[in-house]
Amino acid sequence: MLDRQLALLEAEPLGGLRWLVPALVAAAALSGALLFMSVGEPLFAGLFFAGVVAMLVAAFVLDKRNGTVEAAPVAPAAPDYAMASAALNLTRDPAALTDGEGQLLGTNSAWRARYGDGIPKTLPSSVKAKQAIEALASQAWRDGKASAEIAYKSGRLPTTVERVGAASDLLMWRIARGQPDMLATLVKRVSGLEGYLFAQSGVMASAVDDDGRILAANSAFVERVGGDRAAVVGLHFGEIAELRDNALRLVIEGETAPPLRLVHVPVDTEKGEGAGLMLLIDTIEPSQPDSNNMLALLDLLPLGLALVDRDGRFLTMNKAFKVAGGIKEGHPPVYPGDLVIKEDKAAVADAVRRNARGPAMSGDLPIRLNAQPAEPVALTVAGLRGLGEAAVLLLLKDNSEEAKLKRQVAQATKMQAVGQLAGGVAHDFNNILTAIIGHCDLMLMRHSPGDSDYDDIQQIKSNSNRAAGLTRQLLAFSRQQTLRPQVLQLPDVVSEVSHLLKRLLGETVQLVVKHGRDLFPVRADPGQLEQVIVNLSVNARDAMAAGGGGTLTIQTYSVKSNQVAELGSDILPIADYAALSIADTGTGIPANVLGKVFEPFFTTKEVGKGTGLGLSTVYGIVKQSGGYIFADSKVGEGTRFTIYLPAHEVEAKATRSRAAKPQENELWGTGTVLLVEDEPMVRTVAERALTRHGYKVLTANNGEDALEILGQGETVDLLVSDVVMPLMDGPTMVREARKSFPDMPILFMSGYAEEQLRKSIDIDNVAFLPKPFSVQELAEAVRLALAEDAGK
Template identity: 50%
Template structure:
């Protein structure tokens, strides 16, 4: 090791010197006055400045804002403060790369007062930031999901009322067009709520085993129309990337949203490239995304040559309603929808600057087991005729406005309705053998007892009871219950026709 000037005291033997120089951890020894006795090469490289034995550590080795803190910490440690003493500093030569300085007592037999260790915490900070960002996004998602659930109840009630009012009027009536506009506005609100649910990872996905190359190639004509003639679309799709399990429609939505985002970042034209490839488990660590566990993944990269994303905004772009566009030119839900769909599908999404310009969005989905199963979706069942007249329905809904609208819709369709304000109120009705029930129509989220638990209790009393389960959203445990118990599932908001069709289908099954 090389210093600006020699220092006579060398309490360590040459073999120990050699050993310390081989360590990646920066170590230094100080005497009782805080003067440098010795240090290894890693310490010199870490602090990035000349050091002189027999002199205190130079205050200029850290940025001005951290000098007083370092000076105080060393003084406290030398004056008998409880050891170890630890603080985080920024080195003047590399202020963006913080170091943790730890001061402790030297090992027995070493003629020194203080042992100072420095370690690079960039990777630790990066992991902390990734975990904090994931926690923040999860909290925002829970909030968004709750808001979306409440709005879906409001939209369901509004849609039912508007449909009932329209049924009493004919085109050309004074307020017919106004009511039709209310229905259109209600649909727009439902679309926004749908995007919130996507971000909150509370959609009901129809997962299938698909080949990403097939999905992207199918989208090419639509993508070319969306991005326009000034932007060149190029594809590099690996034929052996492997299948993934996703909702194909939702994966298409992800690709379209990213393409539209890229288009808006290239108002003067440019290049949009979509790349797919396999990522084996042993290559995951090299990606640098510590939140990704080792596994086999299929990567989808969407790269543009646009204006790029400012570094200070990169952590915010997936938040709902965050947008850099002018007022009225975007909802701020496009990228948050991408985030929610990818996360709900078990994947990961990251953004980074392009090599020269623009942005790269990297999506990683767990590779599906190659079991030889068909990647084609099953054919949809034929729709049932909406003629449920005479069916006897137990309607369980805790929102009074929604319950009123649904009851009216069912009764207008010829259904005999018994209603309960929640699951606890419904149980005595189910236990009463004198009350005929052909179909149980119940909400998922209710106070006291949720819909899936009610279904389990009801089918214990009435085996095979047909069920229509409706909800503004479903948390993961409820979503599993939907698959296990529900004959039919209705996502709010829905209209009278969808409700009557679901009841008819449930009875027939």
């Protein structure tokens, strides 16, 4: 009976309670009566009965409600394994998707590149690894994710398995790319310079595979065993040397062969035997290794090697190990644990102890050195036998260059991100300044110098121009500023700014200017070069202020291509340059700071005395001008900044004087101008400015509106447009307009650099006006664009 009731409950969880309701009500009434008889209080019995009845009613209502709503059956969607295979390509490691039976359902391109184009029925494992794969899969089914290092046919590789899919019924396998082929590297080293250095020291070196076959040998080894390299390579090492009279001797030398000492450096970090480097050294007492010869031998190797005794103390270490471990001269460590941080000491000591007293083996251990606690490195610990007191071999790779490269890449990425941010802020700010400066110009047209508001308007315009200078600094740092390059001579630029420098430097600093002969002409923006000279000179003045003054030397000279080649710089291409050198006799820059001086917002000055944008602006101007800048400094002696600008070839033509700036009455004109600008404040001030100068102005909010106006048949003499706009940008709109009006002149406005825009725009017959601009600059640009079109 009880089994039948349980079956009904399982088949109908809530509905099965229906036949129990009367029975439970009766039971509740009986329980209330018993409670009343035992306690003697009708109130308690009544409350108990009411509570039980309320719960039964609630359960009945819930059962009715749940029974009325039945979800419509949904047919399961067919799995799209092609899409899953495409998603696996997001990882660079070989990855595959399998079902619960281990059948491959999809793979990525890295998997197929390693294991073939066809999809095998199972994972490409050896028989030895099958059990490990099954255990890893079982762990993933149980825990959701598992990882381990498995010996595949291609080597031991870290493998990660994770349950995926809507029903978590699939497994995603990801196999790491693995480490480089150390044996191939060893063969190359033995056959190259390292093998030659071993031979010069009288050491016979050879590389052997897992079976003991010789893959490569140096000249000392080849000459000692027969003199024919082709005959030696491929032989078993046991055919070359044999153990006789408790000493290792060469077979070819017969009974009189002298004893040799064998040093085996394995490349198999798991077994500590088999493939690796075999070193044969002549010795008289093979049981007592010569520490001096051993140290000299280890110093020849590019890897960091150290020998440790059975008590865990260092016996010796080579130069590469000292460099990689950050060991200072005169302060050698006693134990390997002295090299690492506190958290890694126990792991290093345990690994050394196990390899010293247990069976000979080897393995990699991730550690963090005291010299570089933020960058983990790999320490290989291998057990040694038959080398006297030496019981453990430590291998440590110098990762300083790799870490330096990583920092440089991170710094370059950060500089690029900051540059993009600075360029975007400056572009938006230029639109605001354009409106402010334009409205000031319009107000000045209605006020004469004697009016009460004239000075206030001039002050607003002056402050706006100062703000425009800050945006030019941001654009110079991000290399997006607008340059107006000219062919010039560096001495002329220095002469223009010399009178300003004398006031800036003060009386305590002596200015010395030297000019070389036959200087190459350069093509650059003279105003920006003046800013470079001023920024470097002001920094030099501040550096010499602590010493009470000094001498600032500005020198210009030519550097020919053969002189550049003699410099041996990896950065400066071989060509002709005009050089500008600015040197001071100040306190100098420390070596740890010198590499950061061109970074934005980096400054060593006190708070409120420097923004950190000066040298970064200088760097941006020089690089945008196609030049190079180098800093050289010694603490206590001074600093020198050298700028190299490429020589410009000037065509033979008559020198023309610079055209005089047009007067206000020369900027009036006639014609119809179509103005396209998405910023209302800029569009308003430009429309009013052009209208006041006699032009008929049509306005459009974006490129689509402009094309609609052109399609209405209105005659347009000039199209003035912003470059960056929503919906349709300026260049796209101009290309569409040129299809119907191929000869229409174009004037682009933008806060970005003209050079960058011209590279991206690639449209002929266009003029450019940088933001922010004044009313007079806008009128002059429009008049010039119409004049050039009329002169064709």
